[in-house]
Amino acid sequence: MLDFWMRVKELLKAQNATQDKIAKQINERADTFSKWIQKDRLPDAEQSYKIAVALGVSVEYLVTGEEPDNSEKIKQAKELLYKTIETLDNI
Template sequence: MLDFWSNVKSELEYRGISQKELAAEISESYNTLQSWINRDRLPNAVQAVRISRALGTSVEFLVTGRDEKFRADNTETIRLLEKAIENLR
């Protein structure tokens, strides 16, 4: 399986989104999405952007599994959340 679909599936699981919900969010049929995944076919650029936006990540992350800019944003968010939790104690 292409890393793209492995990364998509990981993000779906992490975010608690079903493949049917993703298909609806990107305005594609569930059968079309399943066809891409089962045939290990990459979506075109527009579809890849729609998928990344629906998952709140970048196309770069879906293709490579890495996205330094996106990861840096998450690191700052985690730091702020940890600080807020500490202040609640």
């Protein structure tokens, strides 16, 4: 079985969710979703994204098992936010 589906199954179990629930969330038929898993077929990029969102993870996690490192982006966003607040305080 592809690691993608192993991670999906692990997340379903951890979240006490079902394949049917996720299928509904991504607007896919439950039997189609089940067949993807049974036949070890990856969904297209859009459906992969929807599955990741429904499970609260990134597509990168489903594919690689690792979350992306967003620490630099977060740091930049914080700096911009602090500058914005400082500017607003001086108005």
